[in-house]
Amino acid sequence: MNHNRKVWTLIVGLLMSVGLLLPSQAKANEAEEGGLDVTAMIFDHIGDSYYWHLFDINEETQVSMPLPVLVYSSESGFHCFMSSRFHHGHESYDGLKIAHEGEPYAGKIVEQVGGEWVRPTLDLSITKNVAGLIITSILLVWMILFCARWYKNKDEKHPAPKGFVGTIEMLVSYVYNDVIKPNIPKNTGRYAPYLLTAFFFIFFNNLCGLIPGSANLTGNIAITVTLALFTFVTTNIFGTGAYWSEIFWNKELPAWLRPIMAVIEFIGLFTKPFSLTIRLFANILAGHCALLGVLSVIFLTAISMPGVGNGAMSFVSILLGIFLDCLELLVAFIQAFVFTMLSSIYIGLSQAEHHHH
Amino acid sequence: MDLLIPESGLFIWMLLAFTVVFIVLAKFGWPIITKMIDDRAKYIDDSIAKANEANEKLAKIQEETAAMLKQTQEKQSQILAEAMEMRKQIVEKAQTEATVAGQKILEEARQQIQAEKEDAIRDIRRQVGELSVKVAEKVLRQSLDSDQAQMAMIGRMLDELETK
Numbered sequence: 258m259n260h261n262r263k264v265w266t267l268i269v270g271l272l273m274s275v276g277l278l279l280p281s282q283a284k285a286n287e288a289e290e291g292g293l294d295v296t297a298m299i300f301d302h303i304g305d306s307y308y309w310h311l312f313d314i315n316e317e318t319q320v321s322m323p324l325p326v327l328v329y330s331s332e333s334g335f336h337c338f339m340s341s342r343f344h345h346g347h348e349s350y351d352g353l354k355i356a357h358e359g360e361p362y363a364g365k366i367v368e369q370v371g372g373e374w375v376r377p378t379l380d381l382s383i384t385k386n387v388a389g390l391i392i393t394s395i396l397l398v399w400m401i402l403f404c405a406r407w408y409k410n411k412d413e414k415h416p417a418p419k420g421f422v423g424t425i426e427m428l429v430s431y432v433y434n435d436v437i438k439p440n441i442p443k444n445t446g447r448y449a450p451y452l453l454t455a456f457f458f459i460f461f462n463n464l465c466g467l468i469p470g471s472a473n474l475t476g477n478i479a480i481t482v483t484l485a486l487f488t489f490v491t492t493n494i495f496g497t498g499a500y501w502s503e504i505f506w507n508k509e510l511p512a513w514l515r516p517i518m519a520v521i522e523f524i525g526l527f528t529k530p531f532s533l534t535i536r537l538f539a540n541i542l543a544g545h546c547a548l549l550g551v552l553s554v555i556f557l558t559a560i561s562m563p564g565v566g567n568g569a570m571s572f573v574s575i576l577l578g579i580f581l582d583c584l585e586l587l588v589a590f591i592q593a594f595v596f597t598m599l600s601s602i603y604i605g606l607s608q609a610e611h612h613h614h
Numbered sequence: 615m616d617l618l619i620p621e622s623g624l625f626i627w628m629l630l631a632f633t634v635v636f637i638v639l640a641k642f643g644w645p646i647i648t649k650m651i652d653d654r655a656k657y658i659d660d661s662i663a664k665a666n667e668a669n670e671k672l673a674k675i676q677e678e679t680a681a682m683l684k685q686t687q688e689k690q691s692q693i694l695a696e697a698m699e700m701r702k703q704i705v706e707k708a709q710t711e712a713t714v715a716g717q718k719i720l721e722e723a724r725q726q727i728q729a730e731k732e733d734a735i736r737d738i739r740r741q742v743g744e745l746s747v748k749v750a751e752k753v754l755r756q757s758l759d760s761d762q763a764q765m766a767m768i769g770r771m772l773d774e775l776e777t778k
Contacts, residue, residue, distance in 0.1 A: 303617075304616075304617075305621065305624065363616075379622065379623070379626075380621075380622070380623040381623050381626060381627070382623060383627075384623070384624065386624050387623070387624060387627045390624075390627060390628060390631050391627075391631060394631045394632075394634070394635045397635060397639075398634075398635055398638050398639060398643075401639050401643040401644075401647075402638070402639075402642055402643055404643075404647065405642060405643045405644075405646040405647055408646050408647065408650050409646075411650075412653070413650065413653035413654045413656070413657040414657065417654065425647075426647060426650075426651070429644070429647050429648065429651065430651050433648050433651060434651070434655075446645075446648075449644060449648055450636070450639065450640035450643075450644040450645065451636060451640070453639070453644045453648075454632075454635060454636045454639050454640065454644070457639075458632065458635060477621075477624065478617065478618060478619070478620050479620035479621045479622075479624040479625040479628060480624070480628050482620045482625065483625055483628040483629055483632060484632070487632065487636075542617070
């Protein structure tokens with residue numbers, strides 16, 4: 258036992274000291290051999306694509322699923338074809354092409370208008386993210402409806418569900434009783450469906466995003482901005498008179514402060530959804546980047562220090578990767594929880610009543 | 615940066631997908647689950663309240679039973695005491711009655727004896743009178759054998775009447 262521990266300490270210490278030398282060496286090697294571009298690899302993973310990339314056999318042969326391209330251009334009208342027509346971005350089709358690295362709109366479909374490559378008016382292509390979104394949405398709806406079906410023909414005297422339905426009920430019950438109800442004591446029934454949908458949508462997509470090869474949805478700003486927009490609309494559309502008067506003419510403040518606070522509060526209306534957008538997006542994106550960065554150590558050391566060094570570094574990077582993956586599981590829940598919690602608080606504030614003095 | 619600009623296509627798809635998910639789940643999913651959660655919570659609360667009530671009732675019943683038992687025991691001892699008292703009274707009464715009856719019998723006997731005694735005395739007196747009359751007769755007959763004596767006697771008696 259004691260002996261084992263000594264060996265362990267030695268190995269970890271050795272690996273860590275090697276790790277310190279790593280970044281400079283990797284960069285040097287990359288520059289020399291034109292090897293792995295970590296940044297490009299990470300951005301490729303977290304970004305969107307017109308293909309669902311599965312795996313590479315070798316540098317020439319990539320196995321990926323083509324996805325439908327749906328483009329409307331005010332110049333050339335509707336385009337609808339499979340992305341395999343582009344031959345992985347090497348060819349143009351129907352007057353459209355995928356912009357290469359270094360060009361403007363890199364990785365996006367562009368069309369030539371007046372000698373310049375510009376984005377078409379509306380690109381509704383089923384990209385990897387859209388495909389992922391459709392799949393997770395269907396799965397989510399199916400999951401929740403499956404659970405809801407369990408409750409049919411059962412009354413409250415029936416014992417609580419077990420297994421999968423029980424797990425979902427535990428989550429629903431937690432969000433409903435501990436997040437939504439305390440923050441929105443009035444009109445709970447009006448807002449609970451939206452907040453529950455938001456929680457489960459974010460949580461489920463956070464978890465799905467952790468599956469290797471899946472789409473990174475909640476780490477995409479278009480997704481989070483939509484969610485924040487829903488919260489913004491839900492908050493303000495049913496805002497009470499007391500809520501609006503607290504924003505624009507807060508009677509609890511001295512008169513000279515009121516106009517200043519009105520401006521600040523008005524800006525606050527928009528910073529709230531903005532912070533919701535950025536918080537979720539940045540947290541998930543950062544997690545993915547960190548995980549990919551740690552795992553790419555394996556491939557970097559394979560180039561810079563083949564043999565024992567690579568083996569040792571792979572070991573460390575896998576350990577770190579497992580740790581980060583567990584952390585991401587936690588973050589997946591926390592971020593879904595935080596989004597729901599803050600949305601509940603904002604909605605709760607919008608249901609303010611006039612104070613009676 | 616590219617990452618910070620929302621892609622319009624994905625935004626539209628997301629808007630659509632989330633709206634559909636929300637509508638379907640808000641209609642067929644969440645209300646069923648949250649209603650059950652609320653109902654079950656209410657049922658559990660009610661059950662706890664009912665259990666408490668039942669416990670209270672039970673405690674009350676136990677108290678009542680104990681009180682009843684106590685009361686019964688008290689009554690029993692009271693009845694026993696009463697019975698003892700009654701026995702005592704009966705015995706005493708019997709004794710008194712017996713004494714009274716005995717005295718009455720004695721009294722009656724005494725009265726009878728007295729009456730008989732008086733009868734006897736009266737009888738003796740009568741007999742003594744008769745005897746003394748008979749004796750006096752015999753004595754008188756002997757002393758008045760002669761006429762002289764008889765005349766003296768009559769004279770004396772007449773004198774006596776005159777003086778009277």
